Amino acid sequence: MAVHYRPGTQEVDCYSGMARDVTERKNLQESLQLQATHDQLTGLPNRAFLFDKIERAMEGMKASAAPSRSALLFIDIDHFKKFNDTLGHAKGDLVLQQVASRLSEVVRPGDTIARFGGDEFIVLCERLDAASDAVVIAHRVDAACRAPFEIEGSEIAVSVSIGISEIDPSEADPLAVIRDADAAMYEAKAGGRGRWVIFDDKMGARATERRRIESWMRETLHGEEFSVQYQPVVSLQTGELIAVEALLRWQHDESSIAPDLFVPIAEETGLIVPIGAWVLRTACAQMAAWQQLPGWSGLGLSVNVSGRQLQDPGFGLLAEEAVSEFGLAPDTLSFEITETVLLHDAAAWGERLEPLKELGIQISLDDFGTGHSSLTYLRRFPADTVKLDQSFVSGIQTNLQDRAIVTAVVNLCTTLGLSCVAEGVETFAQLELLKSLGCEAGQGHLFAPSLEPSDFAKQFLGELGPG
Numbered sequence: 001m002a003v004h005y006r007p008g009t010q011e012v013d014c015y016s017g018m019a020r021d022v023t024e025r026k027n028l029q030e031s032l033q034l035q036a037t038h039d040q041l042t043g044l045p046n047r048a049f050l051f052d053k054i055e056r057a058m059e060g061m062k063a064s065a066a067p068s069r070s071a072l073l074f075i076d077i078d079h080f081k082k083f084n085d086t087l088g089h090a091k092g093d094l095v096l097q098q099v100a101s102r103l104s105e106v107v108r109p110g111d112t113i114a115r116f117g118g119d120e121f122i123v124l125c126e127r128l129d130a131a132s133d134a135v136v137i138a139h140r141v142d143a144a145c146r147a148p149f150e151i152e153g154s155e156i157a158v159s160v161s162i163g164i165s166e167i168d169p170s171e172a173d174p175l176a177v178i179r180d181a182d183a184a185m186y187e188a189k190a191g192g193r194g195r196w197v198i199f200d201d202k203m204g205a206r207a208t209e210r211r212r213i214e215s216w217m218r219e220t221l222h223g224e225e226f227s228v229q230y231q232p233v234v235s236l237q238t239g240e241l242i243a244v245e246a247l248l249r250w251q252h253d254e255s256s257i258a259p260d261l262f263v264p265i266a267e268e269t270g271l272i273v274p275i276g277a278w279v280l281r282t283a284c285a286q287m288a289a290w291q292q293l294p295g296w297s298g299l300g301l302s303v304n305v306s307g308r309q310l311q312d313p314g315f316g317l318l319a320e321e322a323v324s325e326f327g328l329a330p331d332t333l334s335f336e337i338t339e340t341v342l343l344h345d346a347a348a349w350g351e352r353l354e355p356l357k358e359l360g361i362q363i364s365l366d367d368f369g370t371g372h373s374s375l376t377y378l379r380r381f382p383a384d385t386v387k388l389d390q391s392f393v394s395g396i397q398t399n400l401q402d403r404a405i406v407t408a409v410v411n412l413c414t415t416l417g418l419s420c421v422a423e424g425v426e427t428f429a430q431l432e433l434l435k436s437l438g439c440e441a442g443q444g445h446l447f448a449p450s451l452e453p454s455d456f457a458k459q460f461l462g463e464l465g466p467g
Helices: 023-038 047-063 080-087 089-106 130-144 176-189 201-219 260-269 272-291 307-313 315-326 341-345 346-361 375-380 389-392 399-418 428-437 455-463
Strands: 002-005 013-014 069-077 112-117 119-126 150-153 154-156 162-164 196-199 226-235 241-252 255-257 301-306 333-338 360-370 386-387 417-422
Touching: 002 069, 013 260, 023 047, 047 069, 047 112, 047 176, 069 080, 069 089, 069 130, 069 176, 089 112, 089 130, 089 150, 089 226, 112 162, 119 130, 150 201, 154 346, 162 176, 176 196, 176 201, 201 260, 226 272, 226 455, 241 260, 241 272, 241 455, 255 260, 272 307, 272 315, 301 360, 307 315, 307 333, 307 346, 315 333, 315 346, 315 417, 333 346, 346 360, 375 455, 386 389, 386 399, 389 399, 389 428, 399 417, 399 428
Parallel strands: 162 196, 241 301, 301 333, 333 360, 360 386, 386 417
Antiparallel strands: 002 013, 069 119, 069 162, 112 119, 150 154, 226 241, 241 255
């Protein structure tokens, strides 16, 4: 601003200056700040905002003279990928927006809801009177999400898994607090989904082990520590070898890591896709070599394939290239798929498998009897073989219910024109009983455990084949 005086005097004549409207600039700054701290799809605070908020909450708890409680709720939408696959990403986004809206309606006024990423949300609950208050909020969240969602005229059922963790202000950083709630959420999923679980120290130990195994897997994706072993599948009537099942094994340093421990982690993280591709190519190369031996051209190969692998867009091409590259007869290759896939739309999975069937590849339904699936689904699913779960085979002699289930499945396979393989055959008594029921084939320690390729060839194939 400038001051103007009357000529020859000290009397102020006028003032002059320039003014600029900064409203637009301030609005832009506010918009950029909102974008930096909030999720564009849901309008909720984002991960960066949440980390800052948790950090300030922890500092406040440390500085407070009076005891103070805070907790995190880690919320994950169950089977959200299915919504995207079946409804499309646009409708999947609508589900996320409606979930965000419902969360906002049921939390307390001072709670912070953030979209952590993908289909994950976190609620920061500060100034709780008791740890049980977080459970009350989790109940409200669960109930709100169970009410049907209306997406463009269609009703959709949604459930969520919730991990609850009380905040310890002595933790190193917000990430450690979030990991605890995340570990509890995984326990909720493992326990059947659609439920909440409170974090405890045992979960923390399991979560640490899980992260360690995941890290090791990422380091050995090229197969240096992985190997494929082979277990024979034999005709129960003749005792002849008819197929082999390829089984993934992992030797890390001096210890062997059980498949039951690392395979679920591989599926959750998506690492099963590259690992499974390596297993398929390795097994096909080995089987192609064995089929060149005199008399073994028709020897079958079974490879386990997870739902996560089947969902990968490149899986069909991978299978086609593996068969073509190694000269494997397609009808000697079988993909084993667990029965649990039937719980998530058997018809849709059938359509996904149809191109593989057109190549001539066989489909086996693994662990049959454990997934509580409808037998109607089996009729609609393009299976060639049903593999009886070993839990029924082990009790076939002493448990009348197990024997009845085995009898029913064998008869069903006969009616539908499917092959039936009994898993986990360990005694001659089981073998004789399965033969009397008409079961075609079996595998288990009675015949042999899984073996390294050289040991398998020496024990079962010989140098000259079967004849």
